[in-house]
Amino acid sequence: EPEVTQTPSHQVTQMGQEVILRCVPISNHLYFYWYRQILGQKVEFLVSFYNNEISEKSEIFDDQFSVERPDGSNFTLKIRSTKLEDSAMYFCASSTGTGDYNEQFFGPGTRLTVL
Amino acid sequence: GQNIDQPTEMTATEGAIVQINCTYQTSGFNGLFWYQQHAGEAPTFLSYNVLDGLEEKGRFSSFLSRSKGYSYLLLKELQMKDSASYLCAVTDSNYQLIWGAGTKLIIKP
DSSP states (O other), X not given: OOOOEEEOSEEEEOTTOOEEEEEEOOTTOOEEEEEEEOTTSXXXXXXXXXXXXXXXXXXXXXXXXXXXXXXXXXXXXXXXXXXXXXXXXXXXXXXSOOSSOOOOEEOOOEEEEEO | XXXXXXXXXXXXXXXXXXXXXXXXXXXXXXXXXXXXXXXXXXXXXXXEEOSSEEEEETTEEEEEETTTTEEEEEEOSOOGGGOEEEEEEEEOTTSOEEEOOOEEEEEEO
């Protein structure tokens, strides 16, 4: 069964460093998403991406965040200068489209720890 | 603002039935999802409702009333493996998923 994959599973970084989180969405999916979940808190939408551009982004997704689809399979989230409060689980998801039925399939997540 | 409310925690007994409620106030509505999330893992899809009524899927059922901004997830014949958080999420007018904080369900033998 096709699945969304994410690497790395864990990332530890120093405050102020740049990190890139990688995702490989399901191959025939067209819409890609990043979410974060701070430990013990709810899932928060960051950004959605379609046709090589951002379609929606939340207030959390400020100038320190960027997304890219560098090739036909990968979808990345870059955090330019990490802060302590960026420590969270980051989930990538993909779906076939929007519309009435839009099941998003989630990857296993990357746990980011900023020291 | 956008708001999704669900109880923080519920406890039930193995073999019993439990109903987890969700109320929502969002800018637009394009469907409501229920996801299950085990600790440290990704959310996994359980159900989707866009029309009023009950959707049944094995031991799990989900109900929606759009006029009341209300949904519930019904879990029957509870098993220990059902211990998890259950997340209610609504797709708003921009097709953005707005998430509730989740209901932690504890199953006791």
